[in-house]
Amino acid sequence: MNAANAMPPLLELRGISKRFSSRLDFAARLAARLGAGGRAQTVHAVDGVDLSISSGEVVGLAGESGCGKSTLGRIVARVLEPTEGERRWKGRAYAEYDAPASRSERLAVQMVFQDPFASLNPRMRIVDLIGEAPVVHGLVSPGERDDYVAEIMQRVGLDATLARRFPHQFSGGQRSRIGIARALAVKPRFLVCDEAVAALDVSIQAQVLNLFIRLREEFGLTYLFISHDLGVVRHLSDRVVIMYLGRVVESAGADEVFVRPNHPYTQALLAEIPRLEATKRTYIPIRGEIPSPLDPPRGCHFHPRCPHSTPRCQAEAPRLREIAPGHLSACHLNDSP
Ligand code: SF4
Numbered sequence: 001m002n003a004a005n006a007m008p009p010l011l012e013l014r015g016i017s018k019r020f021s022s023r024l025d026f027a028a029r030l031a032a033r034l035g036a037g038g039r040a041q042t043v044h045a046v047d048g049v050d051l052s053i054s055s056g057e058v059v060g061l062a063g064e065s066g067c068g069k070s071t072l073g074r075i076v077a078r079v080l081e082p083t084e085g086e087r088r089w090k091g092r093a094y095a096e097y098d099a100p101a102s103r104s105e106r107l108a109v110q111m112v113f114q115d116p117f118a119s120l121n122p123r124m125r126i127v128d129l130i131g132e133a134p135v136v137h138g139l140v141s142p143g144e145r146d147d148y149v150a151e152i153m154q155r156v157g158l159d160a161t162l163a164r165r166f167p168h169q170f171s172g173g174q175r176s177r178i179g180i181a182r183a184l185a186v187k188p189r190f191l192v193c194d195e196a197v198a199a200l201d202v203s204i205q206a207q208v209l210n211l212f213i214r215l216r217e218e219f220g221l222t223y224l225f226i227s228h229d230l231g232v233v234r235h236l237s238d239r240v241v242i243m244y245l246g247r248v249v250e251s252a253g254a255d256e257v258f259v260r261p262n263h264p265y266t267q268a269l270l271a272e273i274p275r276l277e278a279t280k281r282t283y284i285p286i287r288g289e290i291p292s293p294l295d296p297p298r299g300c301h302f303h304p305r306c307p308h309s310t311p312r313c314q315a316e317a318p319r320l321r322e323i324a325p326g327h328l329s330a331c332h333l334n335d336s337p
Contacts, residue, residue, distance in 0.1 A: 007054075007055075008090060009053055009055075009091075010057075010090075010222055011051075011190060011222070012051070012088040013050060013052075013075075013086075014085055014256070015050060015086065015244075016046055016048070016051075016066055016082045016084070017044070017047055017048040017049075017084040017085055018045045018068070018071050018072075018080065018082050018083050019042050019044055019045065019083045020045055021041070021042050021043075027247060044143050044296050045246055046068040046246045047068070047296070048170065048247065049072060049243075051072075051241065051248065051251075053190075054222075055222055056222055057222055057223075058237050058239075059237060059238070059239050059241055060071065060227065060232075060240045061241050062226075062227060062230055062233045062240060063244055064269075065228060067244055069247040070226060071196050072112075072226075073192045073226045074192075075087065076108065076192050077111040077192045078094070078109065086281075087152055089108070090105075099193045104138075105157070108189045109190045110183040110184075110186060110190070110191055111183065111194065112179050112180055112193040112196045113196075114196065114198060115199060118323065120167040120178060122166060122168060124167075125151075125166060126158040126164070127149050128151075128161065129178065130178070130182050130185050131148065133182070133185055133186050139186060139187060146225075148185075150169070153181055155184070155215070156180050156181045156211060156299070157207075157217070158177050159311070169267075172201075173201075173204035176196065176200060180196075180208075184219065190223070191222075191223050191224075192222060193212070193224070193226060194226045195226060197209060197232060199227055200231055207282040209236060210249060212225075225237060225277070230270065237254045238253065239254060240252065240253075240254050242257070242266045242269065243300075244302055248263075249261060249265050249320075250263040251327075251329075252327035252329075252331045255328055258270065260327075262297050262323055262327065262329040263329045264302065264333075265306070268305075297314065297318050298314065299315050308333060312332055316332070317330075318331050318334075321334060
């Protein structure tokens with residue numbers, strides 16, 4: 001094994017699951033006491049996900065709305081805690097970085113949110129929005145803040161003379177850049193980008209995607225790029241991971257997934273691309289009843305919609321296995337007879 005292979009992945013997820021339980025309202029609690037049902041419902045948002053991402057890699061995480069990709073991104077970025085499983089950074093558990101001395105490692109994973117307008121405090125000026133965290137975390141002194149913010153604004157293509165304006169005085173594309181600048185301000189190594197260009201017009205999308213590509217080179221960044229738009233994912237990613245109802249069903253290099261999709265769900269998703277591009281890149285779910293994450297099927301989650309489903313698919317969950325070098329798929333069709 002050479003030195004490069006001996007390096008642990010930059011980020012590793014092992015058996016990550018996340019379940020959400022609904023709170024019972026008064027009527028439901030009363031019904032439960034009287035023995036008339038009223039049980040809390042549990043959503044299985046993420047179900048046993050393993051994922052490794054190497055330094056400098058861009059991994060696109062794709063799937064239908066509600067498949068758990070945003071929840072997984074929030075777990076990576078520490079916005080949510082997993083119900084089960086382990087997160088590792090540079091080969092060590094996240095918890096090992098909780099000490100104050102490990103602050104820079106804790107800041108190394110940052111998130112760029114889906115709706116920059118909702119994530120920016122409308123009462124704060126841009127200089128404060130971008131400059132607050134680096135000052136609080138001691139990365140720059142209060143006296144250096146304005147110059148530091150001006151430099152970051154320029155790096156993301158914003159005019160630094162606008163630093164004293166408020167978020168509503170910027171266009172959608174500029175607010176996206178402000179969200180990226182905020183994340184970059186704490187010197188991260190890893191960005192979780194959750195539908196970061198979904199709200200933008202196509203021409204502005206292209207500009208922001210090119211900005212992500214440039215920043216990756218300039219700052220040596222690693223990305224987990226979450227998107228329902230397979231065109232965006234293909235444009236940016238080295239590797240593509242497809243999720244369905246909380247599980248990873250396929251993972252491979254970007255070209256491999258688009259040229260030789262293995263999993264029936266991936267094939268169904270790709271079959272929708274011409275329709276997506278012909279319209280205004282608005283997502284149209286693939287046909288058929290989508291099982292609820294409240295009560296996912298027992299075996300393969302895709303079996304109610306899969307044209308190749310067999311009785312085994314209903315009883316037994318397929319394991320993610322390597323079907324070609326670097327190409328993983330979770331489907332019983334890949335099992336040798
Ligand atoms: Fe279809 Fe069965 Fe494969 Fe699931 S395991 S994708 S139901 S063939």
